[in-house]
Every structure is written in structure tokens, then in C-alpha cells.
Amino acid sequence: MDRNADPSRRAVDTPCHPPRHHLILGGAASGKSALAERMTTALAAKCGARRVYVATAQVFDDEMAAKVRRHRIQRGEDWTTREVPLDVPEALNDLTAQDVLLLDCATLWITNLLLADRDVAAEEARLVAALKVAADQPSNATCINAASSNWSFGSALGGVMAGSYRGV
Numbered sequence: 001m002d003r004n005a006d007p008s009r010r011a012v013d014t015p016c017h018p019p020r021h022h023l024i025l026g027g028a029a030s031g032k033s034a035l036a037e038r039m040t041t042a043l044a045a046k047c048g049a050r051r052v053y054v055a056t057a058q059v060f061d062d063e064m065a066a067k068v069r070r071h072r073i074q075r076g077e078d079w080t081t082r083e084v085p086l087d088v089p090e091a092l093n094d095l096t097a098q099d100v101l102l103l104d105c106a107t108l109w110i111t112n113l114l115l116a117d118r119d120v121a122a123e124e125a126r127l128v129a130a131l132k133v134a135a136d137q138p139s140n141a142t143c144i145n146a147a148s149s150n151w152s153f154g155s156a157l158g159g160v161m162a163g164s165y166r167g168v
Contacts (some may be wrong), residue, residue: 037102052095055084088103093130107148
């Protein structure tokens, strides 16, 4: 159903009805996650919504393990956390009308898909479909914040994987 066809389902410009999706971009370790967490927390507090954190990181070394620990401590224990390195669209399908979601990090999700030799275009299409379903929730409290690294802000990667990213 087209949201604008039914006036009762239109998004309203109130504190609990912000723009539906935010994409926070920045360089590596630039504070993207902290900003996205603050935005998610502020909206959830205004709307009485649950904060859902979808973590896409996979831990392959001590440096990433330390980063994941820091992120967990930073956000505290009162978030609903789902560790979803590959099936982000499925995690979005589980959202309720009273959820505010933070997807951290879209770049790591794409990396995970490439490493798993998954069809990135097909996964992207599944993600777009899941975002549309979330946007059609009867309550407009549902909001999705995503953090993602912007390679033009300082990452210098080469090789086959870098070429794969350019194609995404």
C-alpha cells in the first residue's frame, strides 16, 4: 500500500516521526558509531521505543575483538543486540513498529558478503525490500540509522576486493 494513499498512514513531522532512514558516513574510527548511537538513543527516548543494534562485525583478530568490546561498553547493556554478519535483511524483517534500529556497519556487511562469495546485488535487493517493509510499519516510530565507512575519507585499499567495492 502506498503510504501517501491513506492519510492515516502518512508520516507526520513530530519528534517520533523523523525521516525514516539516516546514513552516517565517516572515515575509519571517526565516531560514526557513537553519533549513530546518540541519534538512536534520542529518538527511542522520545518515542518510548526499543533500541535494536544490528552488529555486522566479525572478529578475526585481537584488534577487532578489542573494538567490539569497546563498542559494547560504549552502548551499554540496555540495547537489544543482534550479531548478524551476513543476513541483515532478515534482521530487518524482525523489526516491530516500536523499534529504532542501528545497523553498524554497512561497509563491514558488504565485506562479509564479498568474503562469503555471496551475490551482493541480490543481498542489496533483499535489503531494499526489508527497508520498504520497515517503512510501512503502522507506527512511524520505526527508524533505521546506519553507519558506514566512506573510503574516500582515508581508506586506501587495492586489489580484487577494492575493485569489488567500486562495483557495489
